[in-house]
Amino acid sequence: MGKKKVPVEDLIVPPQDNRICGTICLCQMTLVLSSVAIVYLTVAIYMPSTRAFKSGIDETPVMCTTTRAVNKDNCEWGSCGEWCLSKTSGACMQIYVNLRNNGTNVIFQNCTNSANKTCFGIDQERADKVRCIADECKNLTGTFNCTMGKCLNITDAFECVFHNTDSPLKCSGRRGKITCIDIDGLFSCNRGTCRKILTPYNCDRRCVDIPTRNKNVVVLSGDKVYLSQCQNAINAETKEEVWNEMADNVLMASCYNIRNNSDRVEAIDCINGSVIEKSFLTDLTNFTFLSHLHVAVASPVLQIAPPDVDLTISNESRLMINLEGCVNTLMDECKEFLREYGKDGTDHNARARFPCFYAPANKEVVVARFNLDITYKQFLVASVVPSVLFVVSCLVLVLCQTTVYVGDDAKMRFKGCVDTDTMLAAKNMGSQANMGDTGGGDSVMAL
Numbered sequence: 001m002g003k004k005k006v007p008v009e010d011l012i013v014p015p016q017d018n019r020i021c022g023t024i025c026l027c028q029m030t031l032v033l034s035s036v037a038i039v040y041l042t043v044a045i046y047m048p049s050t051r052a053f054k055s056g057i058d059e060t061p062v063m064c065t066t067t068r069a070v071n072k073d074n075c076e077w078g079s080c081g082e083w084c085l086s087k088t089s090g091a092c093m094q095i096y097v098n099l100r101n102n103g104t105n106v107i108f109q110n111c112t113n114s115a116n117k118t119c120f121g122i123d124q125e126r127a128d129k130v131r132c133i134a135d136e137c138k139n140l141t142g143t144f145n146c147t148m149g150k151c152l153n154i155t156d157a158f159e160c161v162f163h164n165t166d167s168p169l170k171c172s173g174r175r176g177k178i179t180c181i182d183i184d185g186l187f188s189c190n191r192g193t194c195r196k197i198l199t200p201y202n203c204d205r206r207c208v209d210i211p212t213r214n215k216n217v218v219v220l221s222g223d224k225v226y227l228s229q230c231q232n233a234i235n236a237e238t239k240e241e242v243w244n245e246m247a248d249n250v251l252m253a254s255c256y257n258i259r260n261n262s263d264r265v266e267a268i269d270c271i272n273g274s275v276i277e278k279s280f281l282t283d284l285t286n287f288t289f290l291s292h293l294h295v296a297v298a299s300p301v302l303q304i305a306p307p308d309v310d311l312t313i314s315n316e317s318r319l320m321i322n323l324e325g326c327v328n329t330l331m332d333e334c335k336e337f338l339r340e341y342g343k344d345g346t347d348h349n350a351r352a353r354f355p356c357f358y359a360p361a362n363k364e365v366v367v368a369r370f371n372l373d374i375t376y377k378q379f380l381v382a383s384v385v386p387s388v389l390f391v392v393s394c395l396v397l398v399l400c401q402t403t404v405y406v407g408d409d410a411k412m413r414f415k416g417c418v419d420t421d422t423m424l425a426a427k428n429m430g431s432q433a434n435m436g437d438t439g440g441g442d443s444v445m446a447l
Contacts, residue, residue, distance in 0.1 A: 020412050024400055027393040034390040041382045043085060048324050049379040055323060056362075057370055061355035063256065063269055064097040064366055067316060069342035079319050079341070080334035081326035093338050095319040099358060099366055100311040103271040105236035106253065106304065111265050113214055114228040119207030119287040121157055121223065121349035128153040132180035137171035140189035143203075149181045154203075158348060160186070162201035169194050203348065207287035215281070216245055218252045219267055220294060222350040225287065226258050228265065233304065236266065242273075242303040249275045252294045253305050256353055271311065273304025314363040319356070322369045341368065 071093050078092030130136050132149045142155030154160075171180035171192045180194070186201065187194040210225055212218070217233075219226040233243040233251060243251050256269035276298040300307060319341065327333045343352040357370040403415050 020400070020404060023396065027396045027400070030389050030393040031397065034386040034393065037386040038390065041386065044328055045378055045382040049375050051323055052370070052372065052375045056359040057357050057367070058360065059357070059370065059372055061357055062313065063100055063102055064317075064319065064354055064356035065100075066095060066319070066341060066344045066352040067098050068096050069344045070094045070096070077318065077320075078325060080321040080337045082330060082332070082334050084324050084326040084328050093342060095338070095342055096316050097319045097356070097366060098312065099314040099317045099356070099363065100308060101313060103255070103269040103311065104273070104305045106242070106255070106267045106270050107234045107236050108217055108228065108230040108232075108265040108267065109234065110231035110263050111217070111228040112263065114226070114260070114265075115211050115215070117207070117210045117225045117227070117287075119205050119223050119225065121205060121347060132171055132183060137180050137194075138192040140171060140192055140194060142189060144187045144189055144194070146183045146185060146187055149183055151183070151187070157206060158203045159206055160188075160197065160201055160203040162188070162197045164198040165195035166198060167195070204286065204288040205348065208284070210285050210287065210290065211283070212281040212285050213283040216250050216278070218250060218290060219258060219270075220252070220254045220290065221256065221258055222353065224258075225290060226265070230265070243275070243301070247275070248278065250278055250281060251275055251304060252298050254294065270305035271308045272300070273302070273306070274298035274300045313358070317358070317364055317366045320365065320367050322367050337368070
C-alpha cells in the first residue's frame with residue numbers, strides 16, 4: 001500500500017502594519033550604521049583629536065623653510081599619506097624644514113613707480129623630459145639635467161656658463177643605448193652627442209630685464225621681486241620708522257608675502273633686512289644678481305628685519321601634514337601637498353616657505369595643519385551624532401520588544417491597542433453567534 005499523502009496547508013501571512021515594520025527596520029539599520037561609524041571614528045577622529053589636545057603644540061604659527069625633500073622606497077615615516085588606517089609602506093617622501101620664529105611685518109608708505117617681476121624656474125611636472133632608452137636621446141640639443149638616464153630640459157629656463165666638460169657620449173645606436181641609459185649630472189648636448197659639464201659652473205635663471213631705475217625698495221618673495229620708490233618704512237607692530245628715503249640708499253629684504261594697497265605696501269614676515277648703495281643698481285638687472293647683492297653685498301640692518309639665523313629654532317625638523325602624517329579624504333591631497341611643500345631648491349626654484357606649528361617640548365616634528373577649534377568641533381560632532389543615534393535606536397528597539405506582540409493570526413500589534421481589522425472580525429463573530437442563538441430558539445419553539 002502506498003503512503004497516504006498528507007495535504008499541505010498553504011499558510012497565509014496577513015499584511016503587517018507598515019508603521020511597526022518600518023520603525024523596526026529603520027532602527028536596526030541606524031543601530032548598525034552608528035556602531036560602524038563609532039568604530040571607524042575611533043581611529044579617524046577620536047584618537048587623533050585626543051593626541052592633538054595633549055600634543056602641547058602652540059596655535060600661534062611660526063615659519064618653516066624646506067631644506068631637503070627625500071624620496072625613499074621604504075621608510076618608517078612620511079610627510080603625507082593618503083590613508084590613515086594603513087601603516088606607511090612602500091615609496092614615500094620625507095620633507096625636512098628649517099624652523100624659525102616669525103620675522104617683521106614692514107609697511108612701506110607713499111610708494112610710486114612700482115614694478116613686479118616673477119622669475120619662473122623649472123616646473124618639474126610640465127617640463128620636457130626624455131628617458132635615454134630606445135634612441136629617445138639621439139637628438140638631444142641644449143642643456144639637460146639628467147638623473148639615472150632621465151633628462152630634464154632646462155635650456156629655456158637657465159643659462160649655464162662653464163669651461164670644462166667630460167668626454168663626449170653618443171646617445172644613439174646600440175652603443176649609445178648602453179652608454180646613456182644611466183647618465184647622471186648636468187650635460188650639454190648637440191644632436192645626441194652629450195658632454196658632462198664639470199664643476200665649477202654657474203647656471204643662472206633667464207630672468208632678465210628687471211627694472212631697477214629710480215627704485216629704492218627691493219623685496220624678494222620666493223620667485224617674485226617687488227620694486228618701488230617709497231618714502232619710508234615702518235614696523236607694523238611698533239609703528240616706528242625703520243628706514244627713510246633721506247638715507248639715499250636701497251632697502252632690501254626677503255619677505256613671505258606682499259600686499260599692495262595703492263600707495264601703501266605691507267610686507268609680511270620679512271627677514272634679512274639690509275641696505276645697499278644705489279650705485280650697485282643700473283637701469284636693468286637680473287634675478288641672480290639681485291639675489292647675490294642681497295646675500296653677499298648688502299649691509300644688514302636689524303631695525304628693518306632681523307637675520308634668519310637669529311630667529312632659528314631648529315635647523316632641521318621633520319615636516320608632516322598633520323600629527324598623523326596622513327589624510328582620509330582620498331582626493332590626492334598628498335600629491336598637491338608634497339609638490340608644494342617639497343620644493344627644496346634643487347631645481348633652482350625658490351624653496352618652499354610657509355607657516356607651520358610645533359610643540360616647544362618637541363622641536364623635531366612640525367605640522368603644516370593644526371587648529372584646535374576645528375579639531376574640537378569635529379570631535380564634538382563625531383561624538384554626539386553617532387552616539388545619540390545609537391542610543392535612540394536601541395531604546396526604540398527595546399520599546400518595540402516590550403510593546404509589540406504577534407497575535408494568533410501572525411500579525412504584529414501593539415499591546416493595549418486593537419486595530420480595525422480585529423474589531424471587525426470580533427463584530428462579525430458576535431453577529432454570527434447571535435444569529436445562531438436566534439435560530440436555535442425558533443427550533444425549540446417549533447418543537
